Amino acid sequence: MSKVLRIGMIGCGGNGRGHLKNLVSRGEVQVVALTEPSRAMLERARQEIPALAEVPAYANHRQMIKHNELDAVGISTPHTLHFRQVMDALEAGLHVFCEKPLTTSVAETRKVIAKSRRKRKVVVVAFQRRLHAMRRFMRSFVRDKAFGRPLFVQSFCSQGWLSGTRGTWRQKLALSGGGQLNDTGAHIVDMIFWTMPARPVEVTALIDNRGTEVDIDSAISYRFADGALGNISIVGSGPRNLFWEDMTIVGSSGQALFLRNGVLYASTGTETLEFKSFGRDGDRVGHFIDVIRGRARNESPPEDFLPTIAFTQACWKSAKLGGKPVKIRY
Structure with a gap:
């Protein structure tokens, strides 16, 4: 893993923009790619966060993962999309920060657990x-x-x-x-x-x-x-x-x-x-980074x-x- 943690963000809506603002403020993190099918949401994110102006964007998370060197992804999308996005990221060998709910069923959650263990990658659910x-x-x-x-x-x-x-x-x-x-x-x-x-x-x-x-x-x-x-x-x-x-x-x-x-x-x-x-309260995004870096135990696996x-x-x-x-x- 590089010294700078390379993250791709899937979802640039309200919650996603909040996480993006947090991420770009951290020196050890670089947001290198975005996934957002809505042009309006993408433009709003770039207007609110100037650091994203030149960051490549994709309509599909699989294309983002395929065309970029990533260490991790953040996910803030409609709930039923989480499972496929989490599984694809883990399959690609990436750490995952996912908004709640992680999935919408017990069966899906068990599959995520099995995949994260098999790939030995961090999954943090955003329960602040x-x-x-x-x-x-x-x-x-x-x-x-x-x-x-x-x-x-x-x-x-x-x-x-x-x-x-x-x-x-x-x-x-x-x-x-x-x-x-x-x-x-x-x-x-x-x-x-x-x-x-x-x-x-x-x-x-x-x-x-x-x-x-x-x-x-x-x-x-x-x-x-x-x-x-x-x-x-x-x-x-x-x-x-x-x-x-x-x-x-x-x-x-x-x-x-x-x-x-x-x-x-x-x-x-x-x-x-x-x-x-x-x-002092902890921070979800900071916690995710700390877990990846080995500085903290995962509080929300x-x-x-x-x-x-x-x-x-x-x-x-x-x-x-x-x-x-x-x-x-x-």
């Missing part, structure tokens, strides 16, 4: 919450012996997703693979698996598509392998001017942790504490995405069955 100092504090707090065994978990997320994504690929099942539960909701589900010491084993879900092709509002209850209970409310029909997220975890020792839209409280059983300082998509698929299945319980198959 895993690198947030507050979330890391929460994980340590819940897994401390003083907290006891987690008994109950409540997660809530409200977003104006229905109105905000109307008319876009996110509400087209063939491109998104699912709705709010598989989009912003993927972050919520991932935090449950990453924070809790046990995995959910059974789920029951009621979902309303609100007249669209994909899930918008989801009411989910589930049971962990160790007997703990949980529920998730994913509200995609919320107001556009307010994003809200809560999480509550109750432990057997009488302690509890309460996240209220970015503000964290803990109850010790005798007093309630508010935590305000957690240190494809193996960790498998439980999230397995849970999500079980929710969709339960909803189709009218809310009947469904075992989660990992």
Whole structure:
């Protein structure tokens, strides 16, 4: 591998441009090629990021991979396209940074895991919450012996997703693979698996598509392998001017942790504490580079995405069955 990490970016939409701005600001990285089928999106990326003015662009990721010397790719495209793009990059011997969801099925995720292991290449799923100092504090707090065994978990997320994504690929099942539960909701589900010491084993879900092709509002209850209970409310029909997220975890020792839209409280059983300082958050793109360079352990590998998509698929299945319980198959 060269001293400068040569990266090709697949997708120059809003998320893609955010990652590109991050990449071009790093001295040890060079963006050497782009894939973007939309001329308008490509021109917008070049206008916002002057460093991309002379970077060659392709309408197809396979052509980009074929005609450029690359070390890695970044992927920020409609969700159902991820699997083929990830697999082609790995087959070419490239490291992969991929927006969530990594894939839209358990079967696809297993194939990515097998391919990345066989090729011995890094795959990082862009779950930024895993690198947030507050979330890391929460994980340590819940897994401390003083907290006891987690008994109950409540997660809530409200977003104006229905109105905000109307008319876009996110509400087209063939491109998104699912709705709010598989989009912003993927972050919520991932935090449950990453924070809790046990995995959910059974789920029951009621979902309303609100007249669209994909899930918008989801009411989910589930049971962990160790007997703990949980529920998730994913509200995609919320107001556009307010994003809200809560999480509550109750432990057997009488302690509890309460996240209220970015503000964290803990109850010790005798007093309630508010935590305000957690240190510096990590950066997804920087983490990807550090993992490739051997400076960090991969905090978000494809193996960790498998439980999230397995849970999500079980929710969709339960909803189709009218809310009947469904075992989660990992």
